[in-house]
Structures are given as C-alpha cells and as structure tokens.
Amino acid sequence: MTRHPGFSLSLLVVSTMACSDPPDDLGVDGGPDPDGYAPLIAGDWTLAPGTEAYRCVRWTAPGDLLLAAVRPVAPSGTHHVVLMVGSPDAPDGDRECTSALEQPIVYGAGLGTDPYVLPDGVAIKVLAGQQLLLNLHLYNASSEPLSGRSGVDAVTVTPDRVTHEAGVVLAGKADGLTVDVGRTTQTGTCTAPGPSTVFGLVPHMHQLGVHMTVTHQSAAGARTLLDEDFAFDRQLVHPIAPVVDVTRGDRLVVECTYVNSTGRTVTFGESSEAEMCFAVLYVYPPPAGVQCTR
Secondary structure (H helix, E strand, O other): OOOOOOOOOOOOEEEOOOOOOOOOOEOOOOOOOOOOOEEEEEEEEOOOOEEEEEEEEEEEOOEEEEEEEEEOOOOEEEEEEEEEEOOOOOOOEEEEEEOOOOOEEEEEEEEEOOOEEEEEEEEEEOOOOOOEEEEEEEEEEOOEEEEEEEEEEEEEHHHHHHHHHHHEEEEEEEEOOOOOOOOEEEEEEEEEOOOOEEEEEEEEEEOEEEEEEEEEOOEEEEEEEEEEEEEOOOOEEEEEEEEEEEEOOOEEEEEEEEEEOOOEEEEOOOOOOOEEEEEEHHHHHHHOOOOOOO
C-alpha cells in the first residue's frame, strides 16, 4: 500500500441522498481495491445551481472496526467530508443537517485531499453499536445542476496489528476570528488538557488563507511543526516525525495569515465565503473534545 498523507475540512440540496450500507467485506487486510480500500459510508446528492448545503449520513456499526487507512470520495461539489463517531443519536439514514461538528472527529477531507495511511500500529477504532456520522458540506458554484456521490473508503486491520487508537482534534481559533481587509495574521492557542501524542497535522483555512505556522511550546522549549504557505485546493496531512509527546499544560500555537481583498471584514464560519483557522491534529489516544482553542 502506498503511503500518502492527506486531509481537509469545510454547501441547498434539491434531491434526497441515498445511503447504502457498507459491504460485508470491508477491506480487512485487502479488499476489492488494489490498496485494500472498500466503501465505508457514502451518499448520493444533487445540488441546484449556485447553492450550498449540509447533508448527514448515519450508519451504526454491527461489529468492531479498526481503520488503518482512509480516503475521501469527493467528486466536484464536495467542499468537505467529515467523519465522526459516537453513540447513536438519530436513526440510520441521511437527512439535511447543519455542520454538526459536535461528536469526536476521526477523519476529514476536502479539496485536493489524498488518502491517509496511519502509521504502523495506529488505527481509528469504531466499536460495535457506535454510530458513524458522515457530515457533507456541498457547494455548487456552477450555473447547472450538479450531482455526485461523496463519502469515505477505508482499509481495516485486525486487533493484533494495533497498538494505539487514534482520533482528531481541531486546534486554533474560532471565537473572535476576524479577518480585516489586507494582509493580517490571527493567532489561536490550544493548551493541552492532558497527555497525548501528535503524529499528523492538517492546516485548514478557507479561500483567504495564505500561510500557517504551528508551534509546540513546552517546558523543554519550542518546536515548529509547520511553517508553510497554504493552498485552499490542496489541503494535505503533514506527518509529524518524530512524533510530538504533549503533556498537560503544553501549548500548541496556530498562526493563520490571510490576504483579504474582498473589501469587507470576514469572520469565522463554515461557508467558503467565511474563514477558519485550525490545525487539524491526528493524535493518540483519542481526544475528549472536538476543539482545543483555549
């Protein structure tokens, strides 16, 4: 299996979306795909011209799953794919929804995202009876109706190959994010509530974002985890090697730089016309919360 890092986050749906159950042969150490991927969860959609919407697809796992690799199914019109897991909170199936980023996030993808193979010994665990929630943000910028099928494929492994169970946390700034006209930088800080290990990082902003820097600050000093220009149409996972062992009280400082030529102030929001400032961190053990913006 080729190891490609990848990720991203962040549109009115006219038709209903059909959700199909995952197949019984979900990629355990190989599947119908040459790299072992098989469909995990997905839905069909149709968007009217010039509209955006959210759609949620729910599926309750009949047995335990250990996801060792994930990739987006994201045809044109898919602005983001976010996969969450938790206790069932609604019937399985699909429906219109909001951003709904309230349950633990295990994967996200958007424009230009590649498959992501987790490090050896690391997997995302879904327990039997837990519910997968696929949140789709859809956007049709064209003058014609647009249809597609969006979702997530996965490769699973057996328990003997897993040492660490992983999850995702969003570190950065949400409350008070204000992007003035011109070139400006916003800074968000995540103060670690407890120990964890960071092994991957995805920069996430929207169309005005041009650069991101992420720094780990601890009693031992500071380490820069990311310092590079940002491309909205190519949001990839950056493996962290060596991994970062974070202890309680450590700070992860996220600096987001924007160039705003819209002639108006832009604030935080899910739409591509709004902005975000998040470093999407892949960590183990799974974090207790979705965001860390303290």
